[in-house]
Amino acid sequence: MSVSNRNDDVADLTCLRGVGPALAERLARLNIERPIDLLFLLPQRYEDRTSLTPLGATAAGMRTVVEGDIALTEVVFRGRRTLLVRITDGTGQLTLRFFYFSRAQQNGLKHGAHVRCYGEVRKGPGGLEMIHPEYRIIDQNTKHSLEETLTPIYPTTEGLQQSRLRNLVNQAIDRFLPRVIDWIPQHYISALELPDLKSSILYMHRPPPDADLATLGTGTHACQRRLALEEMLAHHLSLRKIREQNRTRPAITLTGNFGLRERFLAALPFELTGDQRATLDDIDSDLARTHPMMRLVQGDVGCGKTVVAAAAALTAVAEGHQVAIMAPTELLGEQHRDSFAEWLTPLGITVAWLSGGLTRKAREQVYLAISNGDAAVIVGTHALFQEGLDFHSLALVIVDEQHRFGVDQRLSLMEKGRHGASLPHQLVMTATPIPRTLAMTAYADLDTSVIRELPPGRQPIKTVALPEKRRPEIVQRVRDACHAGHRAYWVCPLIEDSDSIESQAAESTHAMLVEALPDLSVGLVHGRMKAAEKERAMQAFTTGRTQILVATTVIEVGVDVPEATLMIIENAERLGLSQLHQLRGRVGRGGNASSCVLLYRPPLSAMATRRIGVLRDTNDGFEVAQHDLELRGPGEVLGTRQTGLMQLRIADLIRDADLAPYAQKIAGQLLATKPAAINALIRRWIGAGSRFGKV
Numbered sequence: 001m002s003v004s005n006r007n008d009d010v011a012d013l014t015c016l017r018g019v020g021p022a023l024a025e026r027l028a029r030l031n032i033e034r035p036i037d038l039l040f041l042l043p044q045r046y047e048d049r050t051s052l053t054p055l056g057a058t059a060a061g062m063r064t065v066v067e068g069d070i071a072l073t074e075v076v077f078r079g080r081r082t083l084l085v086r087i088t089d090g091t092g093q094l095t096l097r098f099f100y101f102s103r104a105q106q107n108g109l110k111h112g113a114h115v116r117c118y119g120e121v122r123k124g125p126g127g128l129e130m131i132h133p134e135y136r137i138i139d140q141n142t143k144h145s146l147e148e149t150l151t152p153i154y155p156t157t158e159g160l161q162q163s164r165l166r167n168l169v170n171q172a173i174d175r176f177l178p179r180v181i182d183w184i185p186q187h188y189i190s191a192l193e194l195p196d197l198k199s200s201i202l203y204m205h206r207p208p209p210d211a212d213l214a215t216l217g218t219g220t221h222a223c224q225r226r227l228a229l230e231e232m233l234a235h236h237l238s239l240r241k242i243r244e245q246n247r248t249r250p251a252i253t254l255t256g257n258f259g260l261r262e263r264f265l266a267a268l269p270f271e272l273t274g275d276q277r278a279t280l281d282d283i284d285s286d287l288a289r290t291h292p293m294m295r296l297v298q299g300d301v302g303c304g305k306t307v308v309a310a311a312a313a314l315t316a317v318a319e320g321h322q323v324a325i326m327a328p329t330e331l332l333g334e335q336h337r338d339s340f341a342e343w344l345t346p347l348g349i350t351v352a353w354l355s356g357g358l359t360r361k362a363r364e365q366v367y368l369a370i371s372n373g374d375a376a377v378i379v380g381t382h383a384l385f386q387e388g389l390d391f392h393s394l395a396l397v398i399v400d401e402q403h404r405f406g407v408d409q410r411l412s413l414m415e416k417g418r419h420g421a422s423l424p425h426q427l428v429m430t431a432t433p434i435p436r437t438l439a440m441t442a443y444a445d446l447d448t449s450v451i452r453e454l455p456p457g458r459q460p461i462k463t464v465a466l467p468e469k470r471r472p473e474i475v476q477r478v479r480d481a482c483h484a485g486h487r488a489y490w491v492c493p494l495i496e497d498s499d500s501i502e503s504q505a506a507e508s509t510h511a512m513l514v515e516a517l518p519d520l521s522v523g524l525v526h527g528r529m530k531a532a533e534k535e536r537a538m539q540a541f542t543t544g545r546t547q548i549l550v551a552t553t554v555i556e557v558g559v560d561v562p563e564a565t566l567m568i569i570e571n572a573e574r575l576g577l578s579q580l581h582q583l584r585g586r587v588g589r590g591g592n593a594s595s596c597v598l599l600y601r602p603p604l605s606a607m608a609t610r611r612i613g614v615l616r617d618t619n620d621g622f623e624v625a626q627h628d629l630e631l632r633g634p635g636e637v638l639g640t641r642q643t644g645l646m647q648l649r650i651a652d653l654i655r656d657a658d659l660a661p662y663a664q665k666i667a668g669q670l671l672a673t674k675p676a677a678i679n680a681l682i683r684r685w686i687g688a689g690s691r692f693g694k695v
């Protein structure tokens with residue numbers, strides 16, 4: 001690798017013209033820390049400023065460049081102060097309208113000047129107009145050429161203008177693009193019919209006027225795929241590297257003092273399933289090694305991962321060490337705290353709880369119990385990452401619902417539990433089954449165990465889809481079920497990307513049900529409630545004081561109430577398959593037959609119809625996940641956080657899933673033949689970053 005390339009990866013942003021510390025800070029908000037990051041900042045959309053439309057040919061709705069002489073400038077007061085500038089070019093006329101303008105602007109836009117503008121043409125009170133166009137006064141004697149390529153519009157942040165950002169990207173292209181090295185062996189690129197790296201980058205920032213905007217808009221253009229492939233490759237390599245490094249680190253060897261575990265299992269009212277036992281065997285042999293376990297347990301909702309986690313925890317506790325269990329939400333964390341306390345307290349084990357919501361005093365007490373070793377099992381949320389928390393002897397970290405955490409969070413918790421060079425073992429659980437090829441990319445640092453079998457006696461959930469006008473029937477059905485001793489969830493998912501709107505929808509559904517079902521108690525949980533309120537609402541539902549729980553998608557992971565047999569999901573047409581499957585998995589956890597009702601607002605799109613069909617036809621999470629890949633339509637962002645496994649800039653693991661096997665193959669070849677490429681690619685895409693800093 002050349003020395004100049006090494007420098008490019010770490011070059012400071014301030015080497016670009018016009019970038020000082022303040023601007024660098026703003027750029028950091030966009031995760032741009034080096035000039036080469038600008039190369040991988042892809043535009044959100046493009047504008048066509050390559051041709052000039054004569055004023056006579058403009059029409060409402062067009063976004064275009066126009067040019068003309070100023071025939072009239074006036075400031076009018078109609079409700080508010082407005083600057084109107086009429087321009088003409090011999091073929092027609094157009095008005096420019098400004099609601100905000102400076103004295104200098106007003107003076108510059110004077111009668112007789114020649115102006116070029118870009119904006120959207122719309123119908124105004126006195127004919128066609130543009131509101132607040134971008135404009136430039138031009139001197140007609142010199143030639144001002146139009147743009148030759150489409151104009152990129154970048155995602156930006158407050159205080160950073162598009163034109164500024166565009167200028168910086170252009171500087172980065174001019175100075176750094178020529179030196180970017182294409183590490184992917186040519187035969188893969190040809191096999192996939194992809195363009196080379198440099199042309200791909202250039203095309204994305206400066207596409208020709210005839211570029212296929214529809215393809216670019218969906219992220220499936222060959223140039224985007226070329227970049228996505230490399231990004232997936234870089235992440236895959238970084239995970240493989242972590243895996244290798246872990247193999248060289250020592251861990252506390254837990255050779256199996258199974259007394260506690262046997263007492264625990266004997267006290268359970270059920271036997272472990274074959275898959276649960278097999279998973280536990282995998283875990284036992286990992287724990288007996290001298291390097292840290294890094295194991296992922298994939299198992300559909302309700303397959304019983306928590307019991308397996310508890311049995312594994314006892315192996316560490318039996319030898320006097322601690323176990324940390326991390327949950328993605330308070331709700332789920334509290335539930336784990338309760339299950340673990342119920343199971344382990346009778347064995348004389350202290351279970352501690354650490355959440356963000358503790359009072360200072362309570363937190364200090366928990367910290368103390370953790371640092372002096374009094375607390376053997378610590379259940380918590382993100383609060384487990386907090387500075388100042390010291391474990392006495394952390395031997396095992398369990399992360400539940402891994403898809404809600406990033407790789408870096410997981411690794412940093414491991415680092416927290418370090419004693420000298422020794423790392424804690426790590427057990428990661430997920431109920432989002434992802435197809436094998438994707439798992440190999442996203443979890444390349446982990447060994448995998450799969451629990452496919454559900455505990456015996458589970459009845460398949462019957463799924464039906466109904467138009468929302470049949471809601472009153474459903475209300476009656478909920479009433480009948482509750483009178484028969486069952487419980488029901490009524491979920492109001494994200495309608496817009498806003499917690500508060502989601503909560504409002506839940507509040508009004510709650511009010512509707514309270515009115516319609518005066519003889520039943522209806523509870524409510526949503527994201528805007530305080531932790532204690534949420535807990536109270538959950539508790540009431542778990543114990544049966546409320547029979548119906550109206551909830552937002554906070555309910556989606558992990559919650560376990562075996563008496564619940566009915567799941568009603570509003571706006572089901574807006575949710576992705578995996579998310580629907582997760583929600584559905586909240587019922588069917590006891591011995592009773594359960595149903596899931598998907599309420600939708602007609603007309604159903606073809607895609608939504610097929611999705612609902614899949615859910616009707618199968619209860620198997622792995623099958624659902626496979627269909628999810630095939631059926632995911634462009635622009636369906638609602639389900640993507642389900643697979644938010646990695647922080648990706650360009651690639652989308654679902655959209656680009658077909659590239660995953662290539663990323664793995666290429667990684668294999670680079671590891672064997674071109675070691676220099678590995679660090680270079682990791683640095684390019686992931687940065688010098690936290691991931692390797694501490695290792």
Ligand code: ADP
Pocket residue numbers: 270271272273276299300301302303304305306307431455456558560562589
């Ligand atoms: P998940 O894998 O979704 O986290 P849980 O661990 O919450 O599932 O288990 C779901 C329910 O199944 C719990 O009530 C649990 O006690 C019960 N369960 C777990 N394993 C078994 C088993 N082998 N037989 C019967 N019930 C089981």
Ligand code: MG
Pocket residue numbers: 305306400431558
């Ligand atoms: Mg669970």
